[in-house]
Amino acid sequence: MQSAGIIEIETRVRMAETDLMQVAHHANHFRWFEMARVEYLRTRGLVLKALIDQGILFPIKEVYCDYKEPARYDDELVIRAELIEFTKVKIVFTYQILRKLDNVLLATGKTTNVFTDLMGRISRLPDPVFNQLRK
Amino acid sequence: MQSAGIIEIETRVRMAETDLMQVAHHANHFRWFEMARVEYLRTRGLVLKALIDQGILFPIKEVYCDYKEPARYDDELVIRAELIEFTKVKIVFTYQILRKLDNVLLATGKTTNVFTDLMGRISRLPDPVFNQLRK
Amino acid sequence: MQSAGIIEIETRVRMAETDLMQVAHHANHFRWFEMARVEYLRTRGLVLKALIDQGILFPIKEVYCDYKEPARYDDELVIRAELIEFTKVKIVFTYQILRKLDNVLLATGKTTNVFTDLMGRISRLPDPVFNQLRK
Amino acid sequence: MQSAGIIEIETRVRMAETDLMQVAHHANHFRWFEMARVEYLRTRGLVLKALIDQGILFPIKEVYCDYKEPARYDDELVIRAELIEFTKVKIVFTYQILRKLDNVLLATGKTTNVFTDLMGRISRLPDPVFNQLRK
Numbered sequence: 001m002q003s004a005g006i007i008e009i010e011t012r013v014r015m016a017e018t019d020l021m022q023v024a025h026h027a028n029h030f031r032w033f034e035m036a037r038v039e040y041l042r043t044r045g046l047v048l049k050a051l052i053d054q055g056i057l058f059p060i061k062e063v064y065c066d067y068k069e070p071a072r073y074d075d076e077l078v079i080r081a082e083l084i085e086f087t088k089v090k091i092v093f094t095y096q097i098l099r100k101l102d103n104v105l106l107a108t109g110k111t112t113n114v115f116t117d118l119m120g121r122i123s124r125l126p127d128p129v130f131n132q133l134r135k
Numbered sequence: 136m137q138s139a140g141i142i143e144i145e146t147r148v149r150m151a152e153t154d155l156m157q158v159a160h161h162a163n164h165f166r167w168f169e170m171a172r173v174e175y176l177r178t179r180g181l182v183l184k185a186l187i188d189q190g191i192l193f194p195i196k197e198v199y200c201d202y203k204e205p206a207r208y209d210d211e212l213v214i215r216a217e218l219i220e221f222t223k224v225k226i227v228f229t230y231q232i233l234r235k236l237d238n239v240l241l242a243t244g245k246t247t248n249v250f251t252d253l254m255g256r257i258s259r260l261p262d263p264v265f266n267q268l269r270k
Numbered sequence: 271m272q273s274a275g276i277i278e279i280e281t282r283v284r285m286a287e288t289d290l291m292q293v294a295h296h297a298n299h300f301r302w303f304e305m306a307r308v309e310y311l312r313t314r315g316l317v318l319k320a321l322i323d324q325g326i327l328f329p330i331k332e333v334y335c336d337y338k339e340p341a342r343y344d345d346e347l348v349i350r351a352e353l354i355e356f357t358k359v360k361i362v363f364t365y366q367i368l369r370k371l372d373n374v375l376l377a378t379g380k381t382t383n384v385f386t387d388l389m390g391r392i393s394r395l396p397d398p399v400f401n402q403l404r405k
Numbered sequence: 406m407q408s409a410g411i412i413e414i415e416t417r418v419r420m421a422e423t424d425l426m427q428v429a430h431h432a433n434h435f436r437w438f439e440m441a442r443v444e445y446l447r448t449r450g451l452v453l454k455a456l457i458d459q460g461i462l463f464p465i466k467e468v469y470c471d472y473k474e475p476a477r478y479d480d481e482l483v484i485r486a487e488l489i490e491f492t493k494v495k496i497v498f499t500y501q502i503l504r505k506l507d508n509v510l511l512a513t514g515k516t517t518n519v520f521t522d523l524m525g526r527i528s529r530l531p532d533p534v535f536n537q538l539r540k
Contacts, residue, residue, distance in 0.1 A: 015308065015318075016301045016430045020423040020478050021187070026195040027421055030162040031286045038285065038344075048285075049344055052156070060161040064199045070255060073425050074308075074319055120205060150443065150453075151295045151436045155288040155343050162286055166421045173420065173479075183420075184479055208290050209443075209454055291457070296465040300432040322426070330431040334469045340525060390475060 005083040007040040010100065013075045023070035029107055030063055033095045036081035037111065040093070044133050051129065057120070058113045061090070065109040069099070076100035086133060088124040090114045140218040142175040145235065148210045158205035164242055165198055168230045171216035172246065175228070179268050186264065192255070193248045196225070200244040204234070211235035221268060223259040225249045275353040277310040280370065283345045293340035299377055300333055303365045306351035307381065310363070314403050321399065327390070328383045331360070335379040339369070346370035356403060358394040360384045410488040412445040415505065418480045428475035434512055435468055438500045441486035442516065445498070449538050456534065462525070463518045466495065470514040474504070481505035491538060493529040495519045 011032060019025040038048060051058065071077060078098040085092035095109040117123045146167060154160040173183060186193065206212060213233040220227035230244040252258045281302060289295040308318060321328065341347060348368040355362035365379040387393045416437060424430040443453060456463065476482060483503040490497035500514040522528045 012305075014301060015304055015424055015426075016432055018425040019420050020425070020427045021192055021194065021420075022425045023194070025421045026198060027162040027165040030165070031284060034285055035282075047344070057156055059156065059158070059205065060202055062199075062201050063161060064197075066197050067195055070194065074317070147440075149436060150289055150291075150439055151297055153290040154285050155290065155292045156285075157290045160286045166419060169420055170417075182479070209452070291462055291464065293464070296468060297432040297435040300435070327426055329426065329428070329475065330472055332469075332471050333431060334467075336467050337465055340464065 006080060007036060007043060008078055008080045009036050009039050011035065011077050011079065013071050013073050013077065015073060018073045023072055024075075026065070026067060029065050029067070029071075029097060029109060030111075032077065032079045032097060033063075033065075033081065033093070033109055033111055036079040036095060037093050037113075040081050040083065041133070044135070046129065046133055054126075054129075055118050056123070056125070056129070057116045057118060058091070059116060059120070060111060061114045062112040063109070064111075065107055067107050069104060069106045071097065071099070071106050077106070088115070088130050089122060141215060142171060142178060143213055143215045144171050144174050146170065146212050146214065148206050148208050148212065150208060153208045158207055159210075161200070161202060164200050164202070164206075164232060164244060165246075167212065167214045167232060168198075168200075168216065168228070168244055168246055171214040171230060172228050172248075175216050175218065176268070179270070181264065181268055189261075189264075190253050191258070191260070191264070192251045192253060193226070194251060194255070195246060196249045197247040198244070199246075200242055202242050204239060204241045206232065206234070206241050212241070223250070223265050224257060276350060277306060277313060278348055278350045279306050279309050281305065281347050281349065283341050283343050283347065285343060288343045293342055294345075296335070296337060299335050299337070299341075299367060299379060300381075302347065302349045302367060303333075303335075303351065303363070303379055303381055306349040306365060307363050307383075310351050310353065311403070314405070316399065316403055324396075324399075325388050326393070326395070326399070327386045327388060328361070329386060329390070330381060331384045332382040333379065334381075335377055337377050339374055339376045341367065341369070341376050347376070358385070358400050359392060411485060412441060412448060413483055413485045414441050414444050416440065416482050416484065418476050418478050418482065420478060423478045428477055429480075431470070431472060434470050434472070434476075434502060434514060435516075437482065437484045437502060438468075438470075438486065438498070438514055438516055441484040441500060442498055442518075445486050445488065446538070449540070451534065451538055459531075459534075460523050461528070461530070461534070462521045462523060463496070464521060464525070465516060466519045467517040468514070469516075470512055472512050474509055474511045476502065476504070476511050482511070493520070493535050494527060 017028045080096045097107040152163045215231040232242040287298045350366045367377040422433045485501045502512040
């Protein structure tokens with residue numbers, strides 16, 4: 001599903017993502033956020049691999065997650081990403097992770113990526129790429 | 136090294152922790168924070184496995200990380216954790232990740248854990264455990 | 271797709287699964303094998319979580335993987351698992367990982383799981399569970 | 406510790422490395438093997454990052470692991486790697502993972518790396534690098 005600035009993807013909690021507290025380890029939520037973010041950009045015609053090949057990196061600058069309920073092994077998850085800010089120097093998404101079965105909200109989050117050159121220096125996104133995403 | 140409420144541990148960035156942008160993937164920082172947090176508690180006589188065996192879980196409630204410089208493959212890292220709040224219902228740490236070679240600050244972060252029973256209901260830490268950590 | 275003893279699932283290589291050699295880190299193949307194995311068992315009515323709740327664990331005993339071509343970031347993968355041996359004490363699968371785009375074989379593998387009780391002692395699968403999978 | 410072709414490193418099982426079966430997930434053993442392998446090469450003067458910068462990659466070709474006893478959360482592990490074959494086109498190691506506390510053998514394994522150029526074509530190690538490791 002996908003509307004204006006929102007995308008939803010689905011995934012299932014893998015055995016390797018759980019820990020001995022019987023729930024998904026909290027670092028995985030950032031991998032799931034990333035999957036949704038990448039998919040969002042893909043649907044807008046932006047393939048990250050192509051950006052890298054042009055010498056543009058987009059490292060993470062800040063991340064936040066609020067865990068409301070545990071994600072458990074084998075749970076089907078819906079990850080919803082919303083683009084909330086996009087300039088030539090940064091891109092900000094918020095996220096919701098829902099349990100598909102009953103639509104319970106498991107976590108919310110926020111990430112900020114910046115654009116840099118291959119040396120890691122902050123750079124401005126070239127107009128063609130910027131305009132493509134702006135659409 | 137360890138003073139009042141601070142501990143430092145060291146680790147080295149593993150190949151499996153890097154990604155194709157040639158730096159450590161951002162989800163790993165939360166694993167490193169966790170290593171320092173666990174070590175902090177261990178030095179205070181609190182072994183998390185023992186807590187679990189008593190029916191006390193300590194899930195993550197909130198995490199935050201600000202990435203300042205990339206951690207690269209094979210970098211030796213110093214992870215510094217500081218206990219900044221500790222009550223019977225939650226425990227809050229802040230973190231710094233430094234590159235050992237030149238002491239450059241790579242990231243700062245913050246985590247909040249809560250205490251729950253095995254059903255995931257928020258619970259208060261029993262006095263003996265609380266007092267042991269209070270020392 | 272699914273025939274006699276074969277199942278196929280699909281997944282996409284995540285950024286967090288790549289490493290600085292620009293390809294998926296080799297440990298991930300075992301996570302993908304596991305996803306296919308779990309799915310195979312699910313289609314036969316065997317939910318691993320339910321087994322665990324009955325006190326039956328199924329730890330990995332042996333794994334092998336032969337890497338033929340790298341899996342790259344964002345590649346869509348087809349993971350094909352085939353049950354090749356199933357007794358009351360062990361379960362053996364072989365695997366193929368294919369790149370969906372051109373059907374190129376990226377890796378082959380094999381895993382053996384055994385059944386144990388919660389103490390880790392080898393045990394025999396109870397008849398009802400065994401017969402359900404035998405079907 | 407380190408003798409002729411053997412090295413030992415130590416690590417501790419992280420929370421994020423466990424799964425809901427209460428033990429370290431089996432994919433982690435390959436990360437631990439890699440840590441020992443990298444360390445072995447470092448002690449012989451071979452820094453993998455430097456090789457990559459010279460256009461030499463060393464992808465994994467084959468891996469095997471036999472799991473004898475589970476590695477558990479917080480266990481201190483000794484990972485012993487032994488170089489058993491080294492030519493200009495491949496490098497083979499065997500491994501043992503031991504629980505430090507009581508020296509129990511938890512797993513054994515074997516890996517084969519090959520050398521390739523940046524396009525992934527098998528290549529022969531240049532003489533200077535080969536001779537350095539031969540010493």
